[in-house]
Amino acid sequence: MTALPSPPGPLPVVTAARGPGTLPRTAVRLARGQYLLPTVPPPVWHQQYEVSLARILAVHRTHPSLSAFTHSSAALLHGALVRDHEPDVHVTQPCAARRSTLPLPRVVYGAPLVWGRQGAPPSPLRGHRLQRGASCRLRRHRRRLPDDEVTAVAGLPVTTVPRTIADCLLDLPPRDAVVSADSLLRGAVLPDRFAPGPERARTAEVLAQVGEQLRRAGPRQHVRRARALLPLLSPWAESPGESELRYLLLRAGLPEPAAQVGVRVGGSLYFPDLAWPDLRLGVEFDGRGKYADPGAYYREKRRGDEIEEAGWRLTRVSFEDLQDVQALVGRILRKVPPGRPFPVRPRQVIA
Numbered sequence: 001m002t003a004l005p006s007p008p009g010p011l012p013v014v015t016a017a018r019g020p021g022t023l024p025r026t027a028v029r030l031a032r033g034q035y036l037l038p039t040v041p042p043p044v045w046h047q048q049y050e051v052s053l054a055r056i057l058a059v060h061r062t063h064p065s066l067s068a069f070t071h072s073s074a075a076l077l078h079g080a081l082v083r084d085h086e087p088d089v090h091v092t093q094p095c096a097a098r099r100s101t102l103p104l105p106r107v108v109y110g111a112p113l114v115w116g117r118q119g120a121p122p123s124p125l126r127g128h129r130l131q132r133g134a135s136c137r138l139r140r141h142r143r144r145l146p147d148d149e150v151t152a153v154a155g156l157p158v159t160t161v162p163r164t165i166a167d168c169l170l171d172l173p174p175r176d177a178v179v180s181a182d183s184l185l186r187g188a189v190l191p192d193r194f195a196p197g198p199e200r201a202r203t204a205e206v207l208a209q210v211g212e213q214l215r216r217a218g219p220r221q222h223v224r225r226a227r228a229l230l231p232l233l234s235p236w237a238e239s240p241g242e243s244e245l246r247y248l249l250l251r252a253g254l255p256e257p258a259a260q261v262g263v264r265v266g267g268s269l270y271f272p273d274l275a276w277p278d279l280r281l282g283v284e285f286d287g288r289g290k291y292a293d294p295g296a297y298y299r300e301k302r303r304g305d306e307i308e309e310a311g312w313r314l315t316r317v318s319f320e321d322l323q324d325v326q327a328l329v330g331r332i333l334r335k336v337p338p339g340r341p342f343p344v345r346p347r348q349v350i351a
């Protein structure tokens with residue numbers, strides 16, 4: 001079981017340039033006059049997380065008029081997962097800015113420390129390669145937020161969890177929105193798959209609060225899609241891949257699967273990532289980091305063998321499989337027991 005979402009620990013060190021020669025050569029430029037003093041070695045995703053948090057800090061220092069961090073920036077500060085490893089920085093402010101978006105400096109990953117100064121970066125750390133970061137932007141949204149929609153995390157103004165979920169559903173691409181919304185819901189509900197049940201009331205409460213936010217949004221762009229996605233969110237998704245997989249299967253029209261339902265086999269209790277229990281049909285998402293432990297592959301294989309010996313039919317899915325949803329759906333449909341109803345009705349409203 002993966003850890004439940006929680007706010008990040010100590011934030012990166014971001015400092016201002018106080019004159020020529022006052023910064024170490026390793027300092028990474030984030031915004032005008034703001035620099036990260038990096039401390040995180042590869043893997044790249046770990047460095048990207050450090051830079052993403054540091055960009056938020058830099059924007060906070062250079063934009064005193066902002067009301068709160070929103071969207072994926074708020075999700076990160078709440079400790080939620082995001083699909084984009086280098087998300088844009090989103091803020092809201094009460095007055096219109098001359099430019100609603102601003103480019104942020106690009107950086108280079110894979111070196112012993114992230115690189116973001118002029119000149120050639122150092123050689124990559126052994127076993128890694130240099131990788132130029134994404135073109136991220138600061139996105140400034142004009143909106144006056146009520147006091148009850150803003151909270152504080154690590155001393156930074158952040159939209160509340162329900163407001164953040166609503167913003168993600170309204171404004172982010174649906175895959176990205178579901179990943180962050182699932183994770184935010186998980187952090188708010190704190191489900192325990194070994195003792196399911198109490199999370200239902202907490203989930204309903206949070207979703208009702210998000211629903212009220214969407215009601216207030218009125219007839220704006222993407223609100224219909226957001227309202228359709230809301231009841232499909234789940235606090236049980238344990239990784240971005242699981243959330244993205246569930247979204248793609250729902251969009252393709254498969255019946256809504258249950259997540260992390262316990263399957264007792266002998267004296268053991270297993271939890272397929274997605275399942276249709278009445279059909280003994282399950283789907284397992286194998287993320288890139290799942291087998292980092294050398295013994296994990298063999299434990300996972302034994303687990304799968306035991307579930308299938310108990311009469312279940314499992315489909316294993318990787319990130320690569322998400323690129324061809326039609327083929328993936330075909331693999332799942334071929335494992336549906338003959339003669340059992342399994343209607344497929346595409347949900348275009350959430351596309």
